[in-house]
Amino acid sequence: MMRVLGRITSINVRKVLWALDELGESYEREDWGMPLRNPHEPEFLALNPNAQVPVVIEEDGPTLWESNAILIYLAQTRKALLPLEPHALGQSLQWLIWQATELNPPWMYAVHALARKTPGYDDQAKIAESIAGWTRRMAILEGELAQGRPFIAGESFSIADIALALSVHRWFITPFADKADLPSVAAYYDRMRAREAGARWMPDDTV
Template sequence: MLKILGRSSSINVQKVMWCAAELGVEVERADIGGKYGGNDTPEYLGLNPNGLVPTMEDGEVVLWESNTIVRYLAETRGGPPWLATDAAGRGLASQWMDWYLTRMHPPMTVIFWGQVRTAPGDRDREAEKKAAGQAGRLWRLVEAQLEKHDFITGGEPTIGDIPIGCSVNRWYLLDVDRPALPRLAAYYERLKERPAYREHVASITME
């Protein structure tokens, strides 16, 4: 059975668990990292020298980096619509996965850490406000993409929706001044209609 090492509250673990559930993959998950610890043991570092989560064990295959694991699952257990059959479609989905990682993840992390993992007296509210402005501008790019179709790359969800879909959940849970983005809000509602998304993303408490 596929094993995922990482706590459910990690957004990176959520990516993998949501993807696996959509593909019908049975997963054995272990709480590692955060309040559970265990990510600094010699055994864990032997699997993932970064000491971060998630780590995937699939028989003799060991992978870390959540986007890589999502791609691996789609390639080994998936198919349309989650993994396009043509190179252009796969490239477009990967483009948005990488865009999230390089552009959206940094400002969203500043907001999340400030509001969820920092004591009120230690928060840098100016940094959070600046990051929220940056994120808002980036979410406008997603809004424009959603003018074309219901999901990030087309009429059905693909792996390109996985990172953005996990992040949009936090965008609507965090206390930020959000611009009016009706297509993004509708996208979030469509995602919440999916049982796998509700179980592994929308229902998980931020911590």
């Protein structure tokens, strides 16, 4: 039995939960992360000194943090959710890393301002800058998906699709005007939400 520490409003926690559901794994989840439970408590810091969710604790296994590292660990130990063919494997890991390093950072200000209504995120110039950077990255994803493959690394669903689909969900659910038309991304989003676990972890009321 795996313990997952983290709140479900975290996109990174939902990555792990989606993967576990795809694998048919049993797990217990505990609420951690503000505003539910402060991850700076000593109990949590002993597990992850960065005070970030998720953390996973596997019986007779490691304690891990960093969502993409957890995804790779699950795929490697369960022999699933990653392609075996080297080129497809490289593509999957490429897009998994791109999601974290290129796609995620630009949206932060816009999501806080427009979706979460976080106090202090009301600078219109910074909102516009955030949306512009986000849109440029989404256009890169649109170009890749327009090549017609059902999944980001080819014919097989992988952990990269989990990470990207959750990011795409955030794009569609964050309200702002003049959102770019991305038909291939929209079709991909529909395919990912057609999966049972995808529908569960990309609900309409969670950014």
